[in-house]
Amino acid sequence: xxxxxxxxxxxxxxxxxxxxxxxxxxxxxxxxxxxxxxxxxxxxxxxxxxxxxxxxxxxxxxxxxxxxxxxxxxxxxxxxxxxxxxxxxxxxxxx
Numbered sequence: 739x740x741x742x743x744x745x746x747x748x749x750x751x752x753x754x755x756x757x758x759x760x761x762x763x764x765x766x767x768x769x770x771x772x773x774x775x776x777x778x779x780x781x782x783x784x785x786x787x788x789x790x791x792x793x794x795x796x797x798x799x800x801x802x803x804x805x806x807x808x809x810x811x812x813x814x815x816x817x818x819x820x821x822x823x824x825x826x827x828x829x830x831x832x833x
Contacts (some may be wrong), residue, residue: 743767744759744802745800745804746758746805749808749815754772755772755785757786759770759793761774767793782819
């Protein structure tokens with residue numbers, strides 16, 4: 739199984755999240771589209787967890803998280819994705 743995965747989180751339209759997990763070579767290995775209303779933080783974490791479980795992916799293989807182009811840089815969703823990305827990066831810095 740690939741050991742360097744990237745999660746891209748996008749919002750192609752209002753109320754829709756699109757999550758893609760790709761390998762270091764850019765090959766998509768998991769994809770999910772979910773609709774939401776209101777708070778997105780818990781939904782995002784649950785969806786990522788389910789995506790990894792359903793595709794039997796190693797959570798420690800996730801090396802980076804990136805916001806997609808459909809996420810407004812001034813939105814709370816962008817800040818949530820950035821926080822998630824920071825947490826993943828920090829987890830890999832620790833021994």
